[in-house]
Amino acid sequence: MIQRILTLFCLGGLLSLSPLSAEANVLEENNCGSCHRLSSEDTDKTFSGPDLYYAGNKFQPEWLREFLKEPTVVRPAGFITDPGFLQGASENLDPHPSFPDEKANVLTKSLLGLKISEQTPVVRNALSKGQRAKIKYQFERTFGCISCHQSLNLAGKVRGGISGPSLVNAGNRLQADWIASWLQKPETYMSKSRMPLYKMESDTQNLFVQFLMTLKKENIK
Numbered sequence: 001m002i003q004r005i006l007t008l009f010c011l012g013g014l015l016s017l018s019p020l021s022a023e024a025n026v027l028e029e030n031n032c033g034s035c036h037r038l039s040s041e042d043t044d045k046t047f048s049g050p051d052l053y054y055a056g057n058k059f060q061p062e063w064l065r066e067f068l069k070e071p072t073v074v075r076p077a078g079f080i081t082d083p084g085f086l087q088g089a090s091e092n093l094d095p096h097p098s099f100p101d102e103k104a105n106v107l108t109k110s111l112l113g114l115k116i117s118e119q120t121p122v123v124r125n126a127l128s129k130g131q132r133a134k135i136k137y138q139f140e141r142t143f144g145c146i147s148c149h150q151s152l153n154l155a156g157k158v159r160g161g162i163s164g165p166s167l168v169n170a171g172n173r174l175q176a177d178w179i180a181s182w183l184q185k186p187e188t189y190m191s192k193s194r195m196p197l198y199k200m201e202s203d204t205q206n207l208f209v210q211f212l213m214t215l216k217k218e219n220i221k
């Protein structure tokens with residue numbers, strides 16, 4: 001009996017010493033936690049990089065792997081921290097740490113393990129030509145998404161504003177379900193986003209998801 005209590009006591013001690021998940025521990029060991037929030041509970045600090053505690057909900061595995069091997073710039077104007085402090089344009093910052101193949105795989109696996117509540121899967125149908133034209137118009141004109149986000153025009157040229165993350169390869173980078181969830185409830189991921197909160201029909205939202213998933217790096221000319 002005493003032994004059991006002791007064991008429980010020790011286990012409890014161990015648990016309270018390591019509040020991070022196994023996944024987050026691998027990332028901590030690699031210093032990712034110095035710039036990225038790896039747990040939603042870690043609210044008392046400002047980070048110089050975007051939150052990763054829901055990376056497993058947000059990113060596609062292949063994109064993560066590639067990014068960690070050969071980092072690309074996602075936010076051309078630089079990352080802006082929560083209280084609104086611009087870290088400076090990415091070109092003036094040190095390049096993101098990069099890793100050899102095997103390490104990138106291990107880190108990717110850990111990132112994919114960082115999840116918050118499960119998302120409801122979105123229904124995904126290919127866009128008809130008419131739907132595509134309509135939603136593209138809404139992206140550019142009705143909602144003006146393009147004033148803050150880079151995207152691709154018909155000729156495959158990159159165009160658009162840079163105050164939001166680039167969406168030129170959203171279809172390689174983001175999970176469709178996550179995009180839907182972001183458009184529905186951005187506050188799940190960020191207490192105060194700088195992106196306007198749009199009132200839109202769920203049909204329109206769904207078309208935006210399909211549209212963003214068609215933006216791929218293979219189409220950049």
Ligand code: HEC
Binds near residue numbers: 030073
């Ligand atoms: C010195 C600070 C720093 C360190 C250390 C660091 N990062 Fe980053 N990371 C950043 C910044 C800043 C960005 C945003 C880059 C951009 O948007 O172009 C970023 C972007 C990312 C992204 C893309 C996130 C998104 O929302 O676009 C991933 C994934 C990532 N880092 C993973 C890692 C991992 C894994 C580690 C540890 C092995 C790590 N980072 C270490 C600063 C850092």
Ligand code: HEC
Binds near residue numbers: 190
């Ligand atoms: C006024 C600028 C602005 C407009 C307009 C805007 N966004 Fe954003 N968007 C942002 C910013 C900034 C972020 C990053 C979150 C943050 O820092 O608040 C973001 C994030 C996103 C993300 C997540 C990208 C990522 O990698 O984290 C998606 C998807 C997105 N926006 C889609 C859209 C769509 C679709 C529209 C139009 C319906 C739109 N945005 C309009 C500024 C904008």
